[in-house]
Amino acid sequence: MAQVESRLDPVTFEVLKNAFGNLVDQMSEQILRTCYSFVIYCRDFSSALCDVNGDTIMQGSQDIAVHVGTLHLTAKAIIDTFGDDIHEGDVFIFNDPYVGGTHFCDVRIVRPVFWEGEIVAFTLTNGHWADVGGTVPGSFDISAKNHYGEGTRITPTRIWDKGRYLGDVANCLVANMRGAEDRLGDLRAQAEATMVGQREFLRLVSKYGKDTVLEAARECQDYVERITKARISELEDGTWDTVDFIDQDPEQPEALIPIKVKMTIKGERVAYDLEGSHNYIGCFLNSAYPATLSALIAGTKAFFPDIPLNAGFFKAFDIKMPENSVVNAPWPVAVTGFCSGVYEKVQAAVIDLWSKMMPERAMGCAFNLEYLLIGGWDRRASSDTFFMWYDWMAGGHGARSHKDGCNATAAVFGLGLSIQPCEGQERLSPVLTSEHAIMTDSAGPGKHRGGCGVVKGGTVMDCEQSVMSYCCDRSRSIPFGIWGGLPSIPQGLWKNKNTENEEFLGAIFSGVPVKKGDTFIRPSAGGGGLGDPLERSVEEVLEDVIDGYVSVKRAMKDYGVVIRVNDEDLLDYDVDYLATEKERAYIRANRIGWMRKDPMEVKKSLALGEIDLLDVIRRHGVIMDWGTGEVLVETTRQFREMLEQKTIAFWE
Numbered sequence: 001m002a003q004v005e006s007r008l009d010p011v012t013f014e015v016l017k018n019a020f021g022n023l024v025d026q027m028s029e030q031i032l033r034t035c036y037s038f039v040i041y042c043r044d045f046s047s048a049l050c051d052v053n054g055d056t057i058m059q060g061s062q063d064i065a066v067h068v069g070t071l072h073l074t075a076k077a078i079i080d081t082f083g084d085d086i087h088e089g090d091v092f093i094f095n096d097p098y099v100g101g102t103h104f105c106d107v108r109i110v111r112p113v114f115w116e117g118e119i120v121a122f123t124l125t126n127g128h129w130a131d132v133g134g135t136v137p138g139s140f141d142i143s144a145k146n147h148y149g150e151g152t153r154i155t156p157t158r159i160w161d162k163g164r165y166l167g168d169v170a171n172c173l174v175a176n177m178r179g180a181e182d183r184l185g186d187l188r189a190q191a192e193a194t195m196v197g198q199r200e201f202l203r204l205v206s207k208y209g210k211d212t213v214l215e216a217a218r219e220c221q222d223y224v225e226r227i228t229k230a231r232i233s234e235l236e237d238g239t240w241d242t243v244d245f246i247d248q249d250p251e252q253p254e255a256l257i258p259i260k261v262k263m264t265i266k267g268e269r270v271a272y273d274l275e276g277s278h279n280y281i282g283c284f285l286n287s288a289y290p291a292t293l294s295a296l297i298a299g300t301k302a303f304f305p306d307i308p309l310n311a312g313f314f315k316a317f318d319i320k321m322p323e324n325s326v327v328n329a330p331w332p333v334a335v336t337g338f339c340s341g342v343y344e345k346v347q348a349a350v351i352d353l354w355s356k357m358m359p360e361r362a363m364g365c366a367f368n369l370e371y372l373l374i375g376g377w378d379r380r381a382s383s384d385t386f387f388m389w390y391d392w393m394a395g396g397h398g399a400r401s402h403k404d405g406c407n408a409t410a411a412v413f414g415l416g417l418s419i420q421p422c423e424g425q426e427r428l429s430p431v432l433t434s435e436h437a438i439m440t441d442s443a444g445p446g447k448h449r450g451g452c453g454v455v456k457g458g459t460v461m462d463c464e465q466s467v468m469s470y471c472c473d474r475s476r477s478i479p480f481g482i483w484g485g486l487p488s489i490p491q492g493l494w495k496n497k498n499t500e501n502e503e504f505l506g507a508i509f510s511g512v513p514v515k516k517g518d519t520f521i522r523p524s525a526g527g528g529g530l531g532d533p534l535e536r537s538v539e540e541v542l543e544d545v546i547d548g549y550v551s552v553k554r555a556m557k558d559y560g561v562v563i564r565v566n567d568e569d570l571l572d573y574d575v576d577y578l579a580t581e582k583e584r585a586y587i588r589a590n591r592i593g594w595m596r597k598d599p600m601e602v603k604k605s606l607a608l609g610e611i612d613l614l615d616v617i618r619r620h621g622v623i624m625d626w627g628t629g630e631v632l633v634e635t636t637r638q639f640r641e642m643l644e645q646k647t648i649a650f651w652e
Helices: 010-034 065-082 167-174 180-208 210-233 289-301 342-357 422-428 538-547 552-559 577-595 599-607 613-619 633-646
Strands: 045-050 056-059 091-094 106-115 118-128 157-161 238-246 257-266 269-273 317-320 371-378 385-392 431-438 454-460 463-471 493-495 503-506 508-514 519-523 563-567 572-575
Touching: 010 045, 010 056, 010 118, 010 180, 010 210, 045 065, 045 180, 056 065, 056 210, 065 091, 065 106, 065 118, 065 289, 091 180, 106 180, 118 180, 118 210, 157 167, 157 180, 167 180, 180 210, 210 269, 238 342, 238 633, 257 342, 289 317, 289 342, 385 422, 422 431, 431 519, 493 508, 503 508, 538 552, 538 563, 538 572, 552 563, 552 613, 577 613, 599 613
Parallel strands: 269 317
Antiparallel strands: 045 056, 045 118, 091 106, 091 157, 106 118, 238 257, 257 269, 371 385, 371 463, 431 454, 454 519, 463 508, 493 503, 493 519, 563 572
C-alpha cells in the first residue's frame, strides 16, 4: 500500500482518535444513567459520531454488533431527507429500516453539531424501545406480512426545531405505542446523550482548532481503510460460498429457507454476493438492505478485531443483494424479526466463510438470538399499569480452532448486551423466574466443544389481558458444527410443561394468551462443535461431565468415552479406557451410515425408546416437528446436505 501523507503529527492523531472513542462512550454512559426502559438499561443501544457527510468517524467500545452497519447509514438518511434545511438546535428522530434502520423498535436520535454557523459533525444514538405499537405488546408479530402490523414507522422527522422541543410531534408518535411515558423518557435520554457528544466535540474543536479536528476525523477513516485493505491484500485470492437457513416460511412450512453467501477476495477488496437467497417470505423474519449490510460487516469484523470500526472499513467491500429477496426486502414487507432471522444467518454464514479463509480464527455456529416478550396489565398494585416483560437469554458460542466455545454468553448479534438480572425483571413486571441455569448436553460436540446454552423458566403472576410472543428461529436450522463437529440442540418454548395443558409453541409465535399461574420454559442452544468429537481427549470429556456440561450418557454417544460413576454426589467419576477404545471404534465405523439412515426408521427407533431426541439430531441428522413428533422430510434433506458439507466430509 502506498504511504498516505498526514497533515497531523502522530501524537495529535492518536490523541484525537482516542478522544473520538471516548466521546462516543460518554454518550453511551449518559443513556445508561438516564434511560427509562429496562431493555435499554441492559445495553440494547449504541452511539456514534459521524462527519458532515454522515460517514461514521467512531462508534463506541460496547456497541451492539447489529447496529454497526446501520449507524453508518443513519445520519445519511437525515441529510438525504432534509438537505440544506438543517439548523443549529435541530434534532431528528427515525426508525425506518428501509432507509437506514434495523427494525421499528430501534429508534435513532440524530443531532447536527455546528461550529460558527457551519455543520462540523453529527452525534447520534440508537435505542431499542420496548414497544413501538403494532398488533402485539413488544411489536414482535410473527404473523405480520407488512410493516403496518409491526408498529410505528418513523421516517426522518424533526423533533427539536432550532432548539424548540416539538412536543406535539413527540406525543403523536408515542400515542401509538404502549408505555408512552417510558418512550418519552428514552427519547429525552437519547437526545441528551447526543448533547453530551456535541459538547465534547466542540470542546475538542475549541482546544485543537476546527481544521485539526476535522482532519483527524478524515484521517481516522483513511487509517481504517488503509489497514483493512492491507490486511485483505495479504490473503489468498479466490471465491468461497456457503449457506444457512431460516426455519420456515409459514406459507411453505415444510422447507428450510436458504440464505446463500458467496465471498470473493481479489487484491485488497472483498465482494459479497447473496444471489440465490430465497425470495422474501410471509412473516417478519425478512431483512431490509441496511440490516443485511450490517450482518456482513459485523461478521467480517469478528476476524479483524484489532481494527477500529468506522466508514473506512466499509470502503474495502462490494455488496450485491438480490432485490425482493429475504435479504433485501422492500417496503412494506415485514422485517421486525430480521434479528433472529436473516441477520443471525448471514452473520453465521460469513463467520463460516472466514473460518475457511482464516482457520486460526475459525468458529462454529453460535446459538441464535431470541426474544421472549410478555405484555399486559399488571394487577400487583392497586393502580392499572401496563407492563412489558422483555427477555433475551445467553447461550453458547461456537467452538474455536484452538479451544472450546464460550458458555452462557450474549448472542454474537449483540455482544454488548447484558443478560437481564432476574431481580430487576421481577420488580418491574409480574413474571417470576423459576429457573436459570447452564443446560447439560446443550453444546455441540467436537474436538473442541461448543459453548453451553442455558435453560430459563418462569411463571406469570397477577396480570390481565396478557399475551406472549417469541422470536428465535433455530428450531429446525439447528446451530451447526464445522470440520467434523456436531450440531447443538433445537431452540423452542414449552408452555405449562409437565401439566395436562402442556404445549410446545416452537421457536416463533406471537399473541399467545397467558394468565396468572401459566408457566413457560425454554432453552438456548449451545454452539456448534469444531473437529471430530472422537479426537477430544478423554480427560477433557471427563472434566466436562464433572462440570455438568456433558452427561455420562452423551459422553459415550457423542464422544465415545465410557465413564464410570463411582459417587455422583461427590463427583467421583473415572474413565473405562478399554470400553472407550471399543466404543470409539464402533462409532467411527457406523456414524456415516447413521447420518444416512431412512428418516422414518429413525422415527420408529425414537418411538421404541432405542434412541433419544439428541440421537435424532446428532447421530442421524433428522429434523422433526418437536411438538407433533412428525419427521420433516424436506427439512431433513436440506439439513443433511449441510451436514455433508460441514461435517461428514471431514470424517471420510
